[in-house]
Amino acid sequence: xxxxVLLDAEDGTIPQTSRSAIAAAATLGEIDVLVTGGxxxxxxxxxxxxxxPGIRKVRTAAGEAFAHGLAEPLAALIVxxxxxxxxxxxxxxAIGKSALPRAAARLDVQIIPDVMDIKDAETFVRPIFxxxxxxxxxxxDAKKLLTIRTASFDPVPAEGGNAPIEAVTPPSSAEKSRFxxxxxxxxxxxxxxxxRVIVSGGRGMQSAEGFKILEPLADKLGAAIxxxxxxxxxGFVPNDYQVGQTGKIVAPDLYIACGISGxxxxxxxxxxxxxxxxxxxxxxxxxxxxxxxxxxGDLFQIVPALTAALE
Amino acid sequence: xxxxxxxxxxxxxxxxxxxxxxxxxxxxxGVKMSMNPFDEIAVEEALxxxxxxxxxxxxxxxVGVPQAADTLRTALAMGxxxxxxxxxxxxxxxxxxxxxxxxxxxREKPDLVILGKQAIDDDMNATxxxxxxxxxxxxxxxxxxxxxxxxxxxxxxxVDGGSETLSLTLPAIVTADLRLNEPRYASLPNIMKxxxxxxxxxxxxxxxxxxxxxxxMLSMAEPPTRKAGVKLGSVAELVEKxxxxxxxx
Numbered sequence: 001x002x003x004x005v006l007l008d009a010e011d012g013t014i015p016q017t018s019r020s021a022i023a024a025a026a027t028l029g030e031i032d033v034l035v036t037g038g039x040x041x042x043x044x045x046x047x048x049x050x051x052x053p054g055i056r057k058v059r060t061a062a063g064e065a066f067a068h069g070l071a072e073p074l075a076a077l078i079v080x081x082x083x084x085x086x087x088x089x090x091x092x093x094a095i096g097k098s099a100l101p102r103a104a105a106r107l108d109v110q111i112i113p114d115v116m117d118i119k120d121a122e123t124f125v126r127p128i129f130x131x132x133x134x135x136x137x138x139x140x141d142a143k144k145l146l147t148i149r150t151a152s153f154d155p156v157p158a159e160g161g162n163a164p165i166e167a168v169t170p171p172s173s174a175e176k177s178r179f180x181x182x183x184x185x186x187x188x189x190x191x192x193x194x195x196r197v198i199v200s201g202g203r204g205m206q207s208a209e210g211f212k213i214l215e216p217l218a219d220k221l222g223a224a225i226x227x228x229x230x231x232x233x234x235g236f237v238p239n240d241y242q243v244g245q246t247g248k249i250v251a252p253d254l255y256i257a258c259g260i261s262g263x264x265x266x267x268x269x270x271x272x273x274x275x276x277x278x279x280x281x282x283x284x285x286x287x288x289x290x291x292x293x294x295x296x297g298d299l300f301q302i303v304p305a306l307t308a309a310l311e
Numbered sequence: 312x313x314x315x316x317x318x319x320x321x322x323x324x325x326x327x328x329x330x331x332x333x334x335x336x337x338x339x340x341g342v343k344m345s346m347n348p349f350d351e352i353a354v355e356e357a358l359x360x361x362x363x364x365x366x367x368x369x370x371x372x373x374v375g376v377p378q379a380a381d382t383l384r385t386a387l388a389m390g391x392x393x394x395x396x397x398x399x400x401x402x403x404x405x406x407x408x409x410x411x412x413x414x415x416x417x418r419e420k421p422d423l424v425i426l427g428k429q430a431i432d433d434d435m436n437a438t439x440x441x442x443x444x445x446x447x448x449x450x451x452x453x454x455x456x457x458x459x460x461x462x463x464x465x466x467x468x469x470v471d472g473g474s475e476t477l478s479l480t481l482p483a484i485v486t487a488d489l490r491l492n493e494p495r496y497a498s499l500p501n502i503m504k505x506x507x508x509x510x511x512x513x514x515x516x517x518x519x520x521x522x523x524x525x526x527x528m529l530s531m532a533e534p535p536t537r538k539a540g541v542k543l544g545s546v547a548e549l550v551e552k553x554x555x556x557x558x559x560x
Binding site for chain 2: 068070071072075093094095097098099100101102103104105106108109110111112113114123127128129130131132133134135136137138139140141176177178179180181182183184185191193197221229232233238239240245246248253254264271274275276277283288289290291292293294295296302305306309310
Protein backbone atom coordinates (compact mmCIF):
# COMPACT_ATOMS: atom_id res chain seq x y z
CA UNK A 1 0.00 0.00 0.00
CA UNK A 2 1.08 3.56 -0.62
CA UNK A 3 0.03 6.79 1.07
CA UNK A 4 0.32 10.37 -0.12
CA VAL A 5 0.67 13.09 2.52
CA LEU A 6 -0.09 16.69 1.53
CA LEU A 7 2.32 19.03 3.36
CA ASP A 8 1.54 22.65 4.33
CA ALA A 9 4.80 23.96 2.87
CA GLU A 10 3.65 27.18 1.21
CA ASP A 11 6.19 29.29 3.09
CA GLY A 12 9.11 27.05 2.11
CA THR A 13 9.32 25.14 5.41
CA ILE A 14 7.66 21.96 6.73
CA PRO A 15 5.58 22.70 9.84
CA GLN A 16 5.27 20.35 12.80
CA THR A 17 1.60 19.72 11.93
CA SER A 18 2.61 18.18 8.60
CA ARG A 19 5.25 16.05 10.30
CA SER A 20 2.52 14.70 12.60
CA ALA A 21 0.47 13.76 9.53
CA ILE A 22 3.47 11.83 8.20
CA ALA A 23 3.77 10.04 11.55
CA ALA A 24 0.10 9.05 11.26
CA ALA A 25 0.74 7.57 7.81
CA ALA A 26 3.63 5.41 9.09
CA THR A 27 1.46 2.28 9.50
CA LEU A 28 -0.10 2.63 6.05
CA GLY A 29 2.77 1.44 3.87
CA GLU A 30 5.14 3.46 1.73
CA ILE A 31 4.83 7.26 1.97
CA ASP A 32 5.14 9.91 -0.71
CA VAL A 33 4.75 13.56 0.24
CA LEU A 34 3.22 16.29 -1.89
CA VAL A 35 4.77 19.75 -1.65
CA THR A 36 3.12 22.71 -3.34
CA GLY A 37 3.89 26.40 -3.41
CA GLY A 38 4.79 29.46 -5.44
CA UNK A 39 7.82 29.43 -7.77
CA UNK A 40 9.98 31.26 -5.19
CA UNK A 41 9.39 28.90 -2.24
CA UNK A 42 9.08 25.50 -3.87
CA UNK A 43 12.77 24.65 -3.98
CA UNK A 44 13.33 25.35 -0.29
CA UNK A 45 10.18 23.42 0.61
CA UNK A 46 11.16 20.43 -1.55
CA UNK A 47 14.67 20.38 -0.07
CA UNK A 48 13.25 20.40 3.48
CA UNK A 49 10.76 17.66 2.58
CA UNK A 50 13.52 15.49 1.08
CA UNK A 51 15.27 15.46 4.48
CA UNK A 52 12.25 14.01 6.29
CA PRO A 53 12.88 10.41 7.35
CA GLY A 54 10.97 7.47 5.86
CA ILE A 55 9.79 9.13 2.65
CA ARG A 56 9.83 7.22 -0.67
CA LYS A 57 9.68 10.34 -2.82
CA VAL A 58 8.83 14.02 -2.70
CA ARG A 59 6.43 15.19 -5.39
CA THR A 60 6.28 18.90 -6.09
CA ALA A 61 3.85 21.16 -7.92
CA ALA A 62 4.80 24.80 -8.29
CA GLY A 63 2.90 27.78 -9.62
CA GLU A 64 1.18 30.98 -8.59
CA ALA A 65 -2.05 29.01 -8.11
CA PHE A 66 -0.35 27.08 -5.28
CA ALA A 67 1.33 30.01 -3.55
CA HIS A 68 -1.44 30.50 -0.97
CA GLY A 69 -2.92 27.03 -0.51
CA LEU A 70 -6.14 27.72 -2.43
CA ALA A 71 -8.45 24.71 -2.19
CA GLU A 72 -9.50 24.50 -5.85
CA PRO A 73 -6.11 23.88 -7.51
CA LEU A 74 -4.93 21.72 -4.58
CA ALA A 75 -8.00 19.48 -4.76
CA ALA A 76 -7.64 19.16 -8.55
CA LEU A 77 -3.99 18.14 -8.11
CA ILE A 78 -4.85 15.55 -5.44
CA VAL A 79 -7.58 14.09 -7.67
CA UNK A 80 -5.06 13.81 -10.53
CA UNK A 81 -2.54 11.94 -8.32
CA UNK A 82 -5.12 9.83 -6.48
CA UNK A 83 -5.06 6.73 -8.77
CA UNK A 84 -1.53 5.97 -7.51
CA UNK A 85 -2.49 5.89 -3.80
CA UNK A 86 -4.60 3.94 -1.30
CA UNK A 87 -4.57 6.63 1.38
CA UNK A 88 -4.33 10.40 1.06
CA UNK A 89 -3.69 12.37 4.24
CA UNK A 90 -3.18 15.94 5.38
CA UNK A 91 -2.92 17.62 8.77
CA UNK A 92 -6.29 19.00 9.91
CA UNK A 93 -5.14 22.57 9.32
CA ALA A 94 -7.06 25.31 7.47
CA ILE A 95 -5.57 24.11 4.17
CA GLY A 96 -6.08 20.37 4.74
CA LYS A 97 -9.62 20.85 6.03
CA SER A 98 -10.51 22.93 2.96
CA ALA A 99 -8.84 20.95 0.16
CA LEU A 100 -9.23 17.29 1.18
CA PRO A 101 -13.04 17.12 1.49
CA ARG A 102 -13.30 18.88 -1.89
CA ALA A 103 -10.97 16.30 -3.46
CA ALA A 104 -12.82 13.45 -1.69
CA ALA A 105 -16.14 14.51 -3.23
CA ARG A 106 -14.56 14.49 -6.71
CA LEU A 107 -13.30 10.96 -6.02
CA ASP A 108 -16.69 9.83 -4.63
CA VAL A 109 -15.07 9.13 -1.24
CA GLN A 110 -16.43 10.04 2.19
CA ILE A 111 -13.70 12.12 3.88
CA ILE A 112 -12.71 11.03 7.42
CA PRO A 113 -11.76 14.21 9.32
CA ASP A 114 -9.76 14.68 12.54
CA VAL A 115 -8.42 11.15 12.75
CA MET A 116 -6.81 10.57 16.16
CA ASP A 117 -5.94 6.88 15.85
CA ILE A 118 -5.41 4.49 12.94
CA LYS A 119 -6.39 0.92 13.88
CA ASP A 120 -5.69 -0.59 10.47
CA ALA A 121 -5.81 0.43 6.81
CA GLU A 122 -9.57 0.93 6.89
CA THR A 123 -10.39 1.53 10.56
CA PHE A 124 -10.04 4.95 12.17
CA VAL A 125 -10.94 6.70 15.44
CA ARG A 126 -12.22 10.28 15.49
CA PRO A 127 -13.92 12.59 18.00
CA ILE A 128 -17.53 13.76 17.65
CA PHE A 129 -19.75 16.03 19.80
CA UNK A 130 -16.84 18.33 20.67
CA UNK A 131 -14.77 15.41 21.88
CA UNK A 132 -17.48 14.04 24.19
CA UNK A 133 -17.47 10.78 22.27
CA UNK A 134 -14.94 8.87 20.20
CA UNK A 135 -16.14 6.76 17.28
CA UNK A 136 -14.32 3.90 15.63
CA UNK A 137 -15.26 3.85 11.94
CA UNK A 138 -14.58 1.41 9.13
CA UNK A 139 -14.51 2.88 5.65
CA UNK A 140 -15.85 0.86 2.72
CA ASP A 141 -14.44 3.31 0.17
CA ALA A 142 -11.75 1.90 -2.13
CA LYS A 143 -9.54 4.86 -1.31
CA LYS A 144 -9.34 6.65 2.01
CA LEU A 145 -8.95 10.41 2.48
CA LEU A 146 -8.12 11.51 6.02
CA THR A 147 -7.29 14.69 7.87
CA ILE A 148 -5.14 14.13 10.94
CA ARG A 149 -5.71 15.56 14.41
CA THR A 150 -2.07 16.51 14.82
CA ALA A 151 -2.05 16.63 18.64
CA SER A 152 -2.67 12.86 18.61
CA PHE A 153 0.54 11.93 16.75
CA ASP A 154 4.13 12.74 17.70
CA PRO A 155 5.73 14.41 14.66
CA VAL A 156 8.50 12.63 12.74
CA PRO A 157 11.90 14.36 13.02
CA ALA A 158 12.65 17.16 10.54
CA GLU A 159 15.81 15.44 9.33
CA GLY A 160 17.31 12.03 8.74
CA GLY A 161 16.18 11.15 5.22
CA ASN A 162 17.28 11.75 1.67
CA ALA A 163 14.30 11.22 -0.63
CA PRO A 164 14.32 11.90 -4.37
CA ILE A 165 12.34 14.90 -5.65
CA GLU A 166 10.02 14.62 -8.64
CA ALA A 167 8.09 17.50 -10.18
CA VAL A 168 4.52 16.81 -11.29
CA THR A 169 2.57 18.82 -13.85
CA PRO A 170 -0.62 20.06 -12.22
CA PRO A 171 -3.86 19.75 -14.19
CA SER A 172 -4.85 23.02 -15.79
CA SER A 173 -8.08 24.54 -14.54
CA ALA A 174 -9.86 27.86 -14.76
CA GLU A 175 -9.13 30.27 -11.91
CA LYS A 176 -12.16 30.35 -9.65
CA SER A 177 -10.85 32.05 -6.55
CA ARG A 178 -8.01 34.45 -6.14
CA PHE A 179 -5.85 35.33 -3.14
CA UNK A 180 -6.00 39.05 -2.29
CA UNK A 181 -4.24 39.52 1.05
CA UNK A 182 -3.32 37.99 4.41
CA UNK A 183 -3.11 39.45 7.89
CA UNK A 184 -0.92 37.41 10.19
CA UNK A 185 -1.01 37.65 13.92
CA UNK A 186 2.27 38.31 15.71
CA UNK A 187 4.75 35.53 15.00
CA UNK A 188 7.21 36.38 17.78
CA UNK A 189 5.81 33.57 19.89
CA UNK A 190 5.71 29.87 19.01
CA UNK A 191 2.66 28.62 17.08
CA UNK A 192 0.00 27.13 19.35
CA UNK A 193 0.18 23.64 17.82
CA UNK A 194 3.98 23.52 18.15
CA UNK A 195 4.41 25.17 21.57
CA ARG A 196 5.87 23.24 24.50
CA VAL A 197 4.11 25.58 26.93
CA ILE A 198 0.80 27.42 26.45
CA VAL A 199 -0.59 30.17 28.65
CA SER A 200 -4.30 30.56 27.97
CA GLY A 201 -6.93 33.04 29.13
CA GLY A 202 -10.71 32.99 29.38
CA ARG A 203 -13.64 35.10 30.50
CA GLY A 204 -11.84 35.83 33.79
CA MET A 205 -9.31 38.03 31.94
CA GLN A 206 -12.19 40.59 31.84
CA SER A 207 -10.94 42.69 28.89
CA ALA A 208 -8.40 42.94 26.08
CA GLU A 209 -6.34 45.06 28.49
CA GLY A 210 -6.64 42.45 31.24
CA PHE A 211 -5.55 39.73 28.81
CA LYS A 212 -2.19 41.45 28.42
CA ILE A 213 -1.04 40.35 31.89
CA LEU A 214 -0.49 36.91 30.34
CA GLU A 215 2.22 38.26 28.04
CA PRO A 216 5.07 38.63 30.58
CA LEU A 217 4.29 35.12 31.88
CA ALA A 218 4.34 33.71 28.34
CA ASP A 219 7.60 35.55 27.66
CA LYS A 220 9.17 34.07 30.77
CA LEU A 221 8.14 30.53 29.77
CA GLY A 222 8.74 30.86 26.01
CA ALA A 223 5.05 30.00 25.71
CA ALA A 224 2.38 30.48 23.07
CA ILE A 225 -0.76 32.37 24.13
CA UNK A 226 -4.17 30.75 23.74
CA UNK A 227 -7.72 31.65 24.66
CA UNK A 228 -11.11 30.12 25.29
CA UNK A 229 -13.97 30.69 22.86
CA UNK A 230 -15.62 33.08 25.35
CA UNK A 231 -12.53 35.29 25.38
CA UNK A 232 -12.47 35.31 21.58
CA UNK A 233 -16.20 36.04 21.30
CA UNK A 234 -15.80 38.89 23.79
CA GLY A 235 -13.12 40.39 21.52
CA PHE A 236 -10.23 40.12 24.03
CA VAL A 237 -8.03 38.42 21.38
CA PRO A 238 -8.29 37.35 17.71
CA ASN A 239 -9.92 34.06 16.71
CA ASP A 240 -6.66 32.32 15.84
CA TYR A 241 -5.86 32.26 19.59
CA GLN A 242 -8.82 29.98 20.17
CA VAL A 243 -8.15 26.59 21.73
CA GLY A 244 -11.04 24.13 21.66
CA GLN A 245 -13.18 22.03 19.42
CA THR A 246 -13.99 25.05 17.23
CA GLY A 247 -10.42 26.32 17.43
CA LYS A 248 -7.05 24.63 17.73
CA ILE A 249 -6.47 21.23 19.29
CA VAL A 250 -3.25 21.32 21.32
CA ALA A 251 -1.22 18.96 23.52
CA PRO A 252 1.72 20.87 25.06
CA ASP A 253 3.87 19.69 27.98
CA LEU A 254 2.38 22.46 30.15
CA TYR A 255 -0.96 24.24 29.73
CA ILE A 256 -1.73 27.09 32.14
CA ALA A 257 -5.45 27.97 32.06
CA CYS A 258 -6.15 31.40 33.56
CA GLY A 259 -9.73 32.48 34.24
CA ILE A 260 -11.04 29.61 32.09
CA SER A 261 -14.04 27.82 33.58
CA GLY A 262 -13.47 24.66 31.55
CA UNK A 263 -16.43 24.40 29.15
CA UNK A 264 -16.48 21.03 27.42
CA UNK A 265 -15.72 22.62 24.07
CA UNK A 266 -12.52 24.12 25.51
CA UNK A 267 -11.50 20.89 27.26
CA UNK A 268 -11.84 19.07 23.93
CA UNK A 269 -9.01 21.22 22.62
CA UNK A 270 -6.48 20.88 25.47
CA UNK A 271 -7.16 17.89 27.68
CA UNK A 272 -4.37 15.86 26.08
CA UNK A 273 -1.82 18.32 27.53
CA UNK A 274 0.77 16.57 29.69
CA UNK A 275 0.42 18.88 32.71
CA UNK A 276 -2.51 21.26 33.23
CA UNK A 277 -2.47 24.16 35.69
CA UNK A 278 -5.71 26.00 36.46
CA UNK A 279 -5.93 29.45 38.00
CA UNK A 280 -9.50 30.48 38.78
CA UNK A 281 -11.35 32.34 41.51
CA UNK A 282 -14.26 29.87 41.40
CA UNK A 283 -13.15 26.76 43.29
CA UNK A 284 -16.00 24.76 41.71
CA UNK A 285 -14.97 25.58 38.12
CA UNK A 286 -14.93 22.38 36.00
CA UNK A 287 -11.37 23.17 34.87
CA UNK A 288 -10.16 21.94 38.29
CA UNK A 289 -11.51 18.47 37.45
CA UNK A 290 -8.91 18.07 34.71
CA UNK A 291 -6.10 20.17 36.19
CA UNK A 292 -3.06 18.53 37.77
CA UNK A 293 -2.41 21.64 39.84
CA UNK A 294 -4.95 24.26 40.81
CA UNK A 295 -4.73 27.68 42.42
CA UNK A 296 -7.97 29.24 43.65
CA GLY A 297 -7.83 33.02 43.75
CA ASP A 298 -7.63 36.29 41.87
CA LEU A 299 -5.64 35.72 38.69
CA PHE A 300 -4.70 39.42 38.57
CA GLN A 301 -2.62 38.75 41.70
CA ILE A 302 -1.56 35.17 41.00
CA VAL A 303 -0.34 35.62 37.40
CA PRO A 304 2.07 38.52 38.18
CA ALA A 305 3.25 36.65 41.30
CA LEU A 306 3.89 33.52 39.22
CA THR A 307 5.73 35.58 36.60
CA ALA A 308 7.90 37.11 39.33
CA ALA A 309 8.53 33.71 40.96
CA LEU A 310 9.97 32.38 37.69
CA GLU A 311 12.83 34.93 37.80
CA UNK B 312 -28.87 37.25 -6.10
CA UNK B 313 -30.48 34.04 -4.87
CA UNK B 314 -28.98 32.36 -1.80
CA UNK B 315 -29.45 28.75 -0.68
CA UNK B 316 -28.72 28.00 2.97
CA UNK B 317 -28.55 24.33 4.04
CA UNK B 318 -29.23 23.85 7.77
CA UNK B 319 -29.06 20.87 10.13
CA UNK B 320 -31.06 19.91 13.19
CA UNK B 321 -28.63 18.86 15.93
CA UNK B 322 -28.50 18.26 19.68
CA UNK B 323 -28.60 21.71 21.28
CA UNK B 324 -25.12 23.03 22.04
CA UNK B 325 -25.94 23.44 25.74
CA UNK B 326 -26.67 19.73 26.15
CA UNK B 327 -23.92 17.57 27.61
CA UNK B 328 -24.22 14.48 25.43
CA UNK B 329 -23.75 11.03 26.90
CA UNK B 330 -22.71 7.89 25.10
CA UNK B 331 -25.26 5.07 25.44
CA UNK B 332 -24.07 2.21 27.60
CA UNK B 333 -24.09 -0.24 24.70
CA UNK B 334 -21.81 2.06 22.68
CA UNK B 335 -24.22 2.33 19.74
CA UNK B 336 -24.65 6.09 19.82
CA UNK B 337 -25.39 9.02 22.10
CA UNK B 338 -28.47 9.42 24.27
CA UNK B 339 -31.01 11.48 22.30
CA UNK B 340 -34.29 10.58 24.04
CA GLY B 341 -35.83 13.74 25.52
CA VAL B 342 -32.80 15.81 24.51
CA LYS B 343 -33.37 19.36 23.25
CA MET B 344 -32.69 19.78 19.52
CA SER B 345 -31.84 23.07 17.79
CA MET B 346 -30.46 24.52 14.60
CA ASN B 347 -26.72 23.92 14.30
CA PRO B 348 -25.16 27.18 15.61
CA PHE B 349 -22.89 27.64 12.57
CA ASP B 350 -25.96 27.25 10.32
CA GLU B 351 -27.73 30.02 12.26
CA ILE B 352 -24.75 32.22 11.39
CA ALA B 353 -25.12 31.17 7.72
CA VAL B 354 -28.84 32.10 7.73
CA GLU B 355 -28.05 35.43 9.39
CA GLU B 356 -25.40 36.25 6.78
CA ALA B 357 -27.88 35.57 3.96
CA LEU B 358 -30.40 37.89 5.65
CA UNK B 359 -27.78 40.62 6.02
CA UNK B 360 -26.83 40.34 2.35
CA UNK B 361 -30.51 40.78 1.50
CA UNK B 362 -30.81 43.78 3.83
CA UNK B 363 -27.82 45.34 2.05
CA UNK B 364 -29.61 44.86 -1.27
CA UNK B 365 -27.20 42.17 -2.48
CA UNK B 366 -29.74 39.33 -2.36
CA UNK B 367 -33.46 39.03 -3.01
CA UNK B 368 -34.38 35.40 -2.45
CA UNK B 369 -33.31 33.15 0.43
CA UNK B 370 -34.17 29.45 0.37
CA UNK B 371 -33.33 27.25 3.37
CA UNK B 372 -33.03 23.49 3.04
CA UNK B 373 -32.58 20.67 5.51
CA VAL B 374 -31.87 16.99 4.95
CA GLY B 375 -33.15 14.77 7.73
CA VAL B 376 -36.02 13.47 9.83
CA PRO B 377 -39.55 15.03 9.64
CA GLN B 378 -38.86 17.08 12.81
CA ALA B 379 -36.22 19.02 10.85
CA ALA B 380 -39.27 20.97 9.58
CA ASP B 381 -39.26 22.75 12.97
CA THR B 382 -35.67 23.85 12.36
CA LEU B 383 -36.64 25.13 8.91
CA ARG B 384 -39.52 27.10 10.51
CA THR B 385 -36.97 28.73 12.82
CA ALA B 386 -34.99 29.86 9.77
CA LEU B 387 -38.19 31.15 8.14
CA ALA B 388 -38.98 33.06 11.34
CA MET B 389 -35.51 34.62 11.20
CA GLY B 390 -36.45 35.88 7.73
CA UNK B 391 -35.79 33.26 5.03
CA UNK B 392 -38.35 33.26 2.22
CA UNK B 393 -38.94 29.59 1.53
CA UNK B 394 -37.95 26.17 2.87
CA UNK B 395 -37.35 22.69 1.49
CA UNK B 396 -37.21 19.55 3.63
CA UNK B 397 -35.50 16.57 2.07
CA UNK B 398 -36.84 13.85 4.29
CA UNK B 399 -34.73 10.83 5.20
CA UNK B 400 -34.83 8.28 8.02
CA UNK B 401 -31.51 9.26 9.46
CA UNK B 402 -28.92 11.94 8.89
CA UNK B 403 -26.92 10.92 5.79
CA UNK B 404 -23.14 11.35 5.59
CA UNK B 405 -21.72 14.64 4.20
CA UNK B 406 -20.99 13.08 0.79
CA UNK B 407 -24.62 11.98 0.40
CA UNK B 408 -25.90 15.33 1.73
CA UNK B 409 -23.65 17.12 -0.78
CA UNK B 410 -25.11 14.99 -3.59
CA UNK B 411 -28.65 15.85 -2.47
CA UNK B 412 -27.74 19.54 -2.27
CA UNK B 413 -26.19 19.39 -5.73
CA UNK B 414 -29.53 18.18 -7.11
CA UNK B 415 -31.32 21.02 -5.32
CA UNK B 416 -28.78 23.55 -6.60
CA UNK B 417 -29.44 22.36 -10.14
CA ARG B 418 -33.20 22.89 -9.57
CA GLU B 419 -33.07 26.14 -7.63
CA LYS B 420 -30.11 27.74 -9.42
CA PRO B 421 -28.81 29.88 -6.53
CA ASP B 422 -25.86 32.24 -7.07
CA LEU B 423 -24.48 31.54 -3.62
CA VAL B 424 -24.71 28.70 -1.11
CA ILE B 425 -23.81 29.59 2.49
CA LEU B 426 -23.37 26.73 4.98
CA GLY B 427 -22.16 26.48 8.56
CA LYS B 428 -18.52 25.38 8.64
CA GLN B 429 -19.41 22.24 10.59
CA ALA B 430 -22.25 20.58 12.43
CA ILE B 431 -21.68 20.30 16.17
CA ASP B 432 -22.88 16.68 16.30
CA ASP B 433 -20.60 14.78 13.91
CA ASP B 434 -18.06 17.67 13.65
CA MET B 435 -17.29 16.60 10.07
CA ASN B 436 -16.57 20.05 8.61
CA ALA B 437 -17.04 18.69 5.09
CA THR B 438 -20.41 19.28 3.44
CA UNK B 439 -19.63 22.74 2.03
CA UNK B 440 -16.28 21.68 0.57
CA UNK B 441 -17.80 18.47 -0.84
CA UNK B 442 -20.67 20.37 -2.47
CA UNK B 443 -18.16 22.83 -3.96
CA UNK B 444 -16.18 19.88 -5.31
CA UNK B 445 -19.22 18.18 -6.86
CA UNK B 446 -20.37 21.43 -8.49
CA UNK B 447 -16.82 22.53 -9.35
CA UNK B 448 -17.64 25.93 -7.82
CA UNK B 449 -15.15 28.17 -5.99
CA UNK B 450 -15.19 27.87 -2.20
CA UNK B 451 -14.31 30.02 0.80
CA UNK B 452 -14.36 28.10 4.07
CA UNK B 453 -14.29 29.57 7.62
CA UNK B 454 -15.60 32.98 6.52
CA UNK B 455 -15.44 35.87 9.01
CA UNK B 456 -16.54 38.55 6.51
CA UNK B 457 -18.48 38.37 3.23
CA UNK B 458 -18.93 41.24 0.82
CA UNK B 459 -20.72 41.32 -2.54
CA UNK B 460 -18.67 43.04 -5.24
CA UNK B 461 -19.64 43.97 -8.80
CA UNK B 462 -18.35 40.71 -10.24
CA UNK B 463 -18.43 38.29 -7.32
CA UNK B 464 -17.60 38.09 -3.63
CA UNK B 465 -14.77 39.17 -1.36
CA UNK B 466 -14.44 36.80 1.60
CA UNK B 467 -12.15 37.05 4.62
CA UNK B 468 -11.37 33.64 6.12
CA UNK B 469 -10.02 32.47 9.48
CA VAL B 470 -6.82 30.53 8.80
CA ASP B 471 -3.98 29.21 10.97
CA GLY B 472 -2.00 32.16 12.28
CA GLY B 473 -4.37 34.93 11.16
CA SER B 474 -6.80 35.63 8.36
CA GLU B 475 -6.74 35.91 4.59
CA THR B 476 -8.95 37.53 2.01
CA LEU B 477 -10.03 35.89 -1.26
CA SER B 478 -12.00 37.04 -4.24
CA LEU B 479 -14.46 34.52 -5.69
CA THR B 480 -16.45 34.42 -8.89
CA LEU B 481 -20.13 33.48 -8.63
CA PRO B 482 -21.74 31.03 -8.25
CA ALA B 483 -19.80 30.09 -5.12
CA ILE B 484 -19.83 28.23 -1.81
CA VAL B 485 -19.10 29.97 1.51
CA THR B 486 -18.90 28.28 4.92
CA ALA B 487 -19.53 30.39 8.02
CA ASP B 488 -17.18 30.64 10.99
CA LEU B 489 -18.03 31.86 14.47
CA ARG B 490 -17.17 35.52 14.07
CA LEU B 491 -19.01 36.16 10.80
CA ASN B 492 -21.98 37.67 12.67
CA GLU B 493 -24.28 37.30 15.67
CA PRO B 494 -27.54 35.69 14.59
CA ARG B 495 -30.79 37.49 15.42
CA TYR B 496 -33.62 36.05 17.48
CA ALA B 497 -36.92 35.55 15.69
CA SER B 498 -39.59 37.95 16.99
CA LEU B 499 -43.03 36.64 17.91
CA PRO B 500 -44.77 38.30 14.92
CA ASN B 501 -42.15 36.78 12.62
CA ILE B 502 -42.63 33.35 14.19
CA MET B 503 -46.38 33.68 13.41
CA LYS B 504 -45.64 34.85 9.86
CA UNK B 505 -43.22 31.95 9.32
CA UNK B 506 -46.08 29.48 9.72
CA UNK B 507 -47.56 30.75 6.46
CA UNK B 508 -44.32 30.67 4.47
CA UNK B 509 -43.94 27.83 1.94
CA UNK B 510 -42.23 24.63 3.13
CA UNK B 511 -41.99 21.87 0.53
CA UNK B 512 -41.17 18.31 1.45
CA UNK B 513 -39.29 15.94 -0.85
CA UNK B 514 -38.45 12.31 -0.03
CA UNK B 515 -34.68 11.77 -0.23
CA UNK B 516 -35.38 8.35 -1.77
CA UNK B 517 -37.15 10.04 -4.73
CA UNK B 518 -33.99 11.89 -5.75
CA UNK B 519 -32.31 8.72 -7.00
CA UNK B 520 -29.19 9.29 -4.93
CA UNK B 521 -27.42 6.40 -3.21
CA UNK B 522 -27.46 7.23 0.51
CA UNK B 523 -25.58 4.09 1.61
CA UNK B 524 -23.12 4.94 4.37
CA UNK B 525 -19.46 4.59 3.47
CA UNK B 526 -18.41 4.68 7.12
CA UNK B 527 -19.65 1.92 9.43
CA MET B 528 -19.52 2.75 13.12
CA LEU B 529 -17.88 -0.16 14.93
CA SER B 530 -18.10 1.40 18.38
CA MET B 531 -18.58 4.60 20.32
CA ALA B 532 -17.00 5.36 23.65
CA GLU B 533 -16.52 8.24 26.05
CA PRO B 534 -12.99 9.62 25.96
CA PRO B 535 -10.69 8.58 28.81
CA THR B 536 -11.22 10.96 31.70
CA ARG B 537 -8.41 12.87 33.35
CA LYS B 538 -8.08 12.63 37.10
CA ALA B 539 -8.47 15.83 39.07
CA GLY B 540 -5.18 16.82 40.66
CA VAL B 541 -4.48 18.88 43.73
CA LYS B 542 -5.30 22.43 44.73
CA LEU B 543 -2.26 24.22 45.99
CA GLY B 544 -1.97 26.95 48.59
CA SER B 545 0.54 29.31 47.02
CA VAL B 546 2.39 30.38 43.91
CA ALA B 547 5.65 29.21 45.50
CA GLU B 548 4.19 25.73 45.95
CA LEU B 549 3.07 25.68 42.29
CA VAL B 550 6.52 26.66 41.03
CA GLU B 551 8.09 23.98 43.24
CA LYS B 552 5.71 21.29 41.86
CA UNK B 553 6.22 22.34 38.23
CA UNK B 554 10.00 22.27 38.69
CA UNK B 555 10.54 19.20 40.83
CA UNK B 556 7.46 16.97 40.49
CA UNK B 557 6.14 17.54 36.94
CA UNK B 558 9.55 18.73 35.67
CA UNK B 559 7.98 20.86 32.93
CA UNK B 560 9.75 24.16 33.64
